[in-house]
Amino acid sequence: xxxxxxxxxxxxxxIIAGHQxxxxxxxxxxxxxxxxxxxxxxxxxxxxxLLRKPFSVYTVDRDRGQISLLYSIVGATTASMSRxxxxxxxxxxxxxxxxxxxxxxxPDTTHIMVGGGYGVPPLVFLSRELRLAQSAPNIKFIIGAxxxxxxxxxxxxxxxxxxxxVATEDGSHGTSGRVTDVLEPLLLxxxxxxxxxxxxxxxxxxxxxxxxxxxxxxxxxxxxxxAMPCGIGVCMGCVLDLTDGRRVxxxxxxxxxxxxxxxx
Amino acid sequence: MTNINTxxxxxxxxxxxxxxxxxxxxxxxxxxxxxxxxxxxxxVVVKSTSREPRLGNPTPRIVETPSGILNAxxxxxxxxxxxxxxxxxxxxxxxxxxxxxxxxxxxADYVHLAEKLTAAGGVHxxxxxxxxxxxxxxxxxxxxxxxxxxxIREVRKVTDLTLITKLSPNVTDMVPIARAAxxxxxxxxxxxxxxxxxxxxxxxxxxxxxxxxxxxSGPAVKPIALRCVWQVHRALPNxxxxxxxxxxxxxxAIEFLLAGATAIAIGTATFVNPTASxxxxxxxxxxxxxxxxxxxxxxxxxxxx
Numbered sequence: 001x002x003x004x005x006x007x008x009x010x011x012x013x014x015i016i017a018g019h020q021x022x023x024x025x026x027x028x029x030x031x032x033x034x035x036x037x038x039x040x041x042x043x044x045x046x047x048x049x050l051l052r053k054p055f056s057v058y059t060v061d062r063d064r065g066q067i068s069l070l071y072s073i074v075g076a077t078t079a080s081m082s083r084x085x086x087x088x089x090x091x092x093x094x095x096x097x098x099x100x101x102x103x104x105x106x107p108d109t110t111h112i113m114v115g116g117g118y119g120v121p122p123l124v125f126l127s128r129e130l131r132l133a134q135s136a137p138n139i140k141f142i143i144g145a146x147x148x149x150x151x152x153x154x155x156x157x158x159x160x161x162x163x164x165x166v167a168t169e170d171g172s173h174g175t176s177g178r179v180t181d182v183l184e185p186l187l188l189x190x191x192x193x194x195x196x197x198x199x200x201x202x203x204x205x206x207x208x209x210x211x212x213x214x215x216x217x218x219x220x221x222x223x224x225x226x227a228m229p230c231g232i233g234v235c236m237g238c239v240l241d242l243t244d245g246r247r248v249x250x251x252x253x254x255x256x257x258x259x260x261x262x263x264x
Numbered sequence: 265m266t267n268i269n270t271x272x273x274x275x276x277x278x279x280x281x282x283x284x285x286x287x288x289x290x291x292x293x294x295x296x297x298x299x300x301x302x303x304x305x306x307x308v309v310v311k312s313t314s315r316e317p318r319l320g321n322p323t324p325r326i327v328e329t330p331s332g333i334l335n336a337x338x339x340x341x342x343x344x345x346x347x348x349x350x351x352x353x354x355x356x357x358x359x360x361x362x363x364x365x366x367x368x369x370x371x372a373d374y375v376h377l378a379e380k381l382t383a384a385g386g387v388h389x390x391x392x393x394x395x396x397x398x399x400x401x402x403x404x405x406x407x408x409x410x411x412x413x414x415x416i417r418e419v420r421k422v423t424d425l426t427l428i429t430k431l432s433p434n435v436t437d438m439v440p441i442a443r444a445a446x447x448x449x450x451x452x453x454x455x456x457x458x459x460x461x462x463x464x465x466x467x468x469x470x471x472x473x474x475x476x477x478x479x480x481s482g483p484a485v486k487p488i489a490l491r492c493v494w495q496v497h498r499a500l501p502n503x504x505x506x507x508x509x510x511x512x513x514x515x516x517a518i519e520f521l522l523a524g525a526t527a528i529a530i531g532t533a534t535f536v537n538p539t540a541s542x543x544x545x546x547x548x549x550x551x552x553x554x555x556x557x558x559x560x561x562x563x564x565x566x567x568x569x
Contacts, residue, residue: 001298002538042536047331047483047512052536093538229326229333230535232299234291236337237326247319247340252295 002096002232005029006089010066012082016149018073019118020082021058024090027065033057035126036100036223036256039069040093040231043080052093053077054228054251056200058121059128070121070152096231098252101126101221103133104196111137112186114179114209116144116201120152122223123200127162139163142182144205148173180208187216197221203264210259220259226250268552269559270545272306272526274504275426275451277361277389279306279527282560283517283545286508286531287312287365287391287430288337290541292351293358299538304545306527307361310351312393313381314366315373317343322474327463332484332510333532334461336475339367344377348384356386363389363428371418382423390425392416392450395432395457406432406457409444420449428506430454433492439499452504454529455496456489482532486510490523497524497565512540514547524565 007024014020029039040052058070073082084090103126104111111130113123120143130137141164145151148168157164166174167182175182179201187195199209200223213220229237233252240250241263248254270281284307290296292310302308320340327334342350347364355362364387366377374392381387394405394412405411416429429445431438433456442453458479463472489509497505507525510532511517517528533540552560 003299004537004539049328050331050333050482050532050536051328227324227326229328230538232535232538233295234289235326235335235535236288236320236340237323237335239320239323239325239340 001032002093003028005092005094007067007092009084009086009088009090011086012084015070016152019070019152020073021068021070022081022084022090023066023068024092025065026067026092029067029092029094030060030062030065033060033067033095034100035122035129037095037097038231038255039067040096041069041077041081042091043077049076051229052231054096054231056118056122056223057095057125059125070118072118093231096251097255098233099254099256101198101223101256103130104194104219106194106196109138109194109196110190111139112183112195112197113139113141114144114183114197114199114201115142115152116179116205117150118152119199119201119205119223119225123198124153124157126198127157127160131160140165140186142167142179142186144168144179144201146170178208179205180212183209184212187212187218191216195219199223200225207264210262210264213259221256222259222262223256224250224254224262268549268557269561270549270552272504272561272564274307274428274506274527275389277307277426279361281306281545281548282521282525282527283541283548284363284506284527284529285309285534285541286529287393289531289534292347293355293362294351296534296538297354300542302358302360304542305360306545307363307389308355308358309363309365309391309529310347310355311341312339312365312367313341313344313347313377314339315344315368315376317341317346324472324474325478327472327478329461329463329480330484332480332482333535334463334473334478334480335458336473336478338475344380348380352384352386361388362386363391363426365391365393365430367393371415374415374419375422378419378423378425382425388425389428390419390423391428391430391454392419393430393457395430395434406441407435409440412441413444413448416445416448416450426451428452428454430457431496432457433488434460438492438496442496442500442503446500446503452506452526453496453500454506454508456485456492456509459485459488481510483510483512486516490519493520493525494523494567501565511544512536514544514551517544517548518551518563521560521563522565522567524567526564
């Protein structure tokens with residue numbers, strides 16, 4: 001159930017250029033948040049910027065009651081967040097999101113995570129939850145970035161024993177090209193076997209991944225990113241047109257949709 | 265001190281406190297019922313309802329501007345029949361007046377809506393939206409006292425529910441329109457609707473809203489809204505006003521009461537703080553207790569120079 005939390009910041013450290021991980025003490029959020037959920041953060045004290053900004057949940061530590069967000073410093077809210085020191089408070093509303101990632105339950109499923117940019121963190125969360133729920137889930141993780149120095153979470157995935165593959169647009173690390181250049185051969189290799197794709201990233205990337213999965217008949221869940229002014233389903237600002245003709249709210253009717261549902 | 269009175273009257277309605285929700289910022293109730301106890305509100309004003317379902321405008325529909333937002337939703341809703349069948353049964357479970365915001369393009373649309381909602385049972389008031397800035401003809405009524413009077417007169421004939429006319433600030437003088445609405449049978453007035461504005465992306469050299477213009481709300485409009493409430497209250501001191509426009513805190517709400525509002529609608533604030541409406545209701549009560557004010561009605565119009 002969404003609620004407002006003033007959470008004590010425990011740490012807030014850079015990971016790569018322009019990206020930080022903020023960890024807060026928020027036991028209720030840590031208990032309730034699942035992969036695909038997001039929280040809305042407010043940093044302005046005098047209404048400018050007025051609206052909260054959404055952040056997908058990166059990790060939770062339920063035992064310690066902690067929640068972490070991995071964010072890219074791009075605007076006023078994230079700039080303010082980046083200046084938060086341990087001991088200061090972060091104003092969050094969450095967990096938000098009506099329809100979130102659903103782990104495929106078919107036996108022996110290969111779970112393929114496809115993440116680009118700050119679409120990677122919620123999939124890291126999903127991978128962690130899969131590993132908690134199953135003894136040895138078969139997870140393949142594809143991380144996309146423009147350049148090597150913009151890659152997120154590769155080292156931690158490798159350290160956790162996850163098969164992590166990389167695509168960089170300039171070829172500075174891993175496969176030279178886009179995530180679909182790694183995904184397509186992987187899907188063909190697993191043709192006929194149970195495979196589920198989970199994707200989060202920039203819209204052009206998600207569109208390409210969705211089209212590839214539809215072409216090859218693979219189920220694909222996408223966490224769609226559009227501007228979500230309220231996050232609680234009442235402002236009607238984040239609407240999305242679906243292929244069945246419905247116009248739905250991304251925040252509470254999503255943000256996770258099946259590949260075939262979204263009208264790009 | 266528990267013997268303070270927070271109740272106010274709007275037409276036939278008694279509100280347990282002056283805090284109501286702003287239409288279009290609180291859904292139809294169910295969206296918010298997990299977050300806010302509806303029974304702690306003075307009234308719930310639900311989203312605009314039209315005769316036929318409306319898909320609304322293309323996106324982007326909301327953009328941020330300094331201390332405000334511009335919206336051009338375009339009255340997306342599932343239509344009055346869906347409201348009565350799907351939303352109203354839920355709302356009937358609550359002990360709070362339900363006010364439905366009506367929107368149409370012709371007098372006949374409003375009359376049809378008023379008849380249906382009056383017959384449905386469980387609706388306590390009708391807010392007549394003559395001032396939506398985001399649809400064609402949406403403002404025609406609101407800028408013309410004669411058209412406003414004709415509309416309210418016709419709606420008045422078909423309903424005994426409390427009628428509230430929502431006024432536009434996008435006029436030279438709101439007072440003649442306010443007076444026309446009241447003379448035609450409106451029990452109360454809501455003000456203000458949003459102010460028409462726009463914003464441009466200089467890098468793309470394009471308008472930021474797909475609809476080009478939108479309605480400005482949020483703290484940026486509060487001084488204008490407060491001035492409008494004061495002007496209309498001064499001209500029509502016996503007409504209950506629901507004041508709205510950028511109210512973010514109990515202090516803001518008290519300003520509107522002092523300017524002459526009987527009730528206060530919380531709109532954009534709910535987008536920022538989902539519990540803003542009940543937080544402000546609690547803050548207002550705390551203010552009354554702290555200041556030894558026995559009745560919230562003592563504050564209404566009590567501003568002095």
